[in-house]
Amino acid sequence: MAWTSFPVSKLQGAIRAPGDKSCSHRALMFAGIAEGTSDISGLLEGEDVINTAKAMAALGAETEQKGGGRWTVKGVGKAGLTSPASALDFGNSGTGSRLMLGLMAGYPLEARLVGDASLSRRPMNRVIKPLEQMGARFDHDGRGMLPLTLHGSASLNPIDYVPEHASAQVKSCVLLAGLNAQGTTRVTEHRPTRDHTEKMLRGFGVDLDVVNADGTRSVVSIEGGQTLQAVDTQIPGDPSSAAFLIAAGLISPAGGVMVEGVMSNETRDGFFRAAAMMGADIGAEELGDAAGERLIDMQAVGSGLKGRAIPTDLVPAMIDEFPILAVLAAFAEGETRVSGAHELRVKESDRIAAVVAMLRVNGVEVEEHEDGFTVQGCGGPPPGGGLVETHHDHRIAMSALIMGTASQKPVSIDDAAMIATSYPDFMAHMASLGADIRNA
Ligand SMILES: O=C(O)C1=C[C@@H](OP(=O)(O)O)[C@@H](O)[C@H](O)C1
Ligand SMILES: C=C(OP(=O)(O)O)C(=O)O
Numbered sequence: 001m002a003w004t005s006f007p008v009s010k011l012q013g014a015i016r017a018p019g020d021k022s023c024s025h026r027a028l029m030f031a032g033i034a035e036g037t038s039d040i041s042g043l044l045e046g047e048d049v050i051n052t053a054k055a056m057a058a059l060g061a062e063t064e065q066k067g068g069g070r071w072t073v074k075g076v077g078k079a080g081l082t083s084p085a086s087a088l089d090f091g092n093s094g095t096g097s098r099l100m101l102g103l104m105a106g107y108p109l110e111a112r113l114v115g116d117a118s119l120s121r122r123p124m125n126r127v128i129k130p131l132e133q134m135g136a137r138f139d140h141d142g143r144g145m146l147p148l149t150l151h152g153s154a155s156l157n158p159i160d161y162v163p164e165h166a167s168a169q170v171k172s173c174v175l176l177a178g179l180n181a182q183g184t185t186r187v188t189e190h191r192p193t194r195d196h197t198e199k200m201l202r203g204f205g206v207d208l209d210v211v212n213a214d215g216t217r218s219v220v221s222i223e224g225g226q227t228l229q230a231v232d233t234q235i236p237g238d239p240s241s242a243a244f245l246i247a248a249g250l251i252s253p254a255g256g257v258m259v260e261g262v263m264s265n266e267t268r269d270g271f272f273r274a275a276a277m278m279g280a281d282i283g284a285e286e287l288g289d290a291a292g293e294r295l296i297d298m299q300a301v302g303s304g305l306k307g308r309a310i311p312t313d314l315v316p317a318m319i320d321e322f323p324i325l326a327v328l329a330a331f332a333e334g335e336t337r338v339s340g341a342h343e344l345r346v347k348e349s350d351r352i353a354a355v356v357a358m359l360r361v362n363g364v365e366v367e368e369h370e371d372g373f374t375v376q377g378c379g380g381p382p383p384g385g386g387l388v389e390t391h392h393d394h395r396i397a398m399s400a401l402i403m404g405t406a407s408q409k410p411v412s413i414d415d416a417a418m419i420a421t422s423y424p425d426f427m428a429h430m431a432s433l434g435a436d437i438r439n440a
Helices: 021-033 047-058 094-105 125-134 168-178 196-203 239-251 270-277 312-318 322-331 342-346 351-360 394-404 417-421 426-433
Strands: 003-006 011-016 037-041 062-067 070-074 110-114 137-139 148-151 184-189 208-213 217-223 232-234 255-264 281-290 293-301 333-338 365-369 372-378 411-413 436-439
Touching: 003 394, 011 239, 011 426, 021 037, 021 047, 021 070, 021 094, 021 168, 021 196, 047 062, 047 094, 047 417, 094 110, 094 125, 094 148, 094 168, 125 137, 125 168, 168 184, 168 196, 168 217, 196 208, 239 255, 239 270, 239 281, 239 293, 239 322, 239 394, 239 426, 255 281, 270 281, 270 312, 270 322, 322 333, 322 351, 322 372, 322 394, 342 351, 351 365, 351 372, 351 394, 394 411, 394 417, 426 436
Parallel strands: 011 255, 037 232
Antiparallel strands: 003 411, 003 436, 037 070, 062 070, 110 148, 137 148, 184 217, 208 217, 255 293, 281 293, 333 372, 365 372
């Protein structure tokens, strides 16, 4: 069903950031294999995370939804994960499916994984390859995509792995398989990616070594055979969801937006750094911490933005924020150039093609590159008036709706249902800020 976002003169208010999606997946997975019962609050109850919860339950963990984002999970501990009775459906989620493959690979189980049309087109060879090197086996149709069947093994070999892509999902998958391997598994990254697996495993009592060698690479080592211990934990607010609200505040002609309880982690804050380079007025106030992460309140007010070449070393720390960065670029004066972001081609949609189409249909000049795009900013509100094809991609849908709040004419999207994968309260939060988004 199509939705339209109509321009409004101001957006104003304060929103508590929803729980971080990456941390929510990991909390359920780690609690599910731990010894004892964990109490998790602030969990993001989006479709992607709910699919991970269902998968953990199907593998033997006892999950209980207490309401208001609070969950208890009794882990399988030493008994280990067991074969699920039916296929595990990961819906739209790359993180859920790829991390779970690593988590399950070290147990003698068999599991079939399926996903929606978008996930079934995303590359799984990046995790199949290292897991096969460790001794897991797979049945698939040769394309290295879902659906596939994993045959895990209780005697995985440790490996020393250098992922081909800057990917926290690949790093995490290998480390999680390493938890049950016989010896030390090592992952070396040349461009550090989000570090939630490392931080959160430590919270569950796992001994893990992280060395940042020469400032050029980071090496994470994990010894197999360690048992996780249950914890009580609070999921920090999601900076990727906060980015949409902050962007809305920055392009709004008047007013101001505050987002409370956002995780401040330098492997995730690339969007805010890039926006600041473009002249964004974003304030931050320290709040304390949750689950080993710093928390901040953020404020954004309408800002005159200037186009910039986005430094490629920021890419891993803002990998999910390029669709919303493209919206800022459309409002900015001058040229914004994104490069070194080839990974965007294999997200929920081909996000380079989808972003280019989103801007063009709304009257913005943009050029597509193999590894990014160049936007000629309008130096103020872009024309708007277009119908954006979302390709079942939540971040394209939310970006287009944010653009419509301050463009000259309304912006429509073909579907909004998939926003619930990562930000189920998005429409309610936008309405409370004063946005005018309607379905038709
Ligand atoms: O590990 C994670 O939680 C994630 C890693 C990133 O994917 P890649 O590892 O494919 O870059 C990111 O795009 C995704 O939204 C979440
Ligand atoms: C890429 C994303 O998620 P995933 O890979 O988990 O589907 C995202 O949320 O933007």
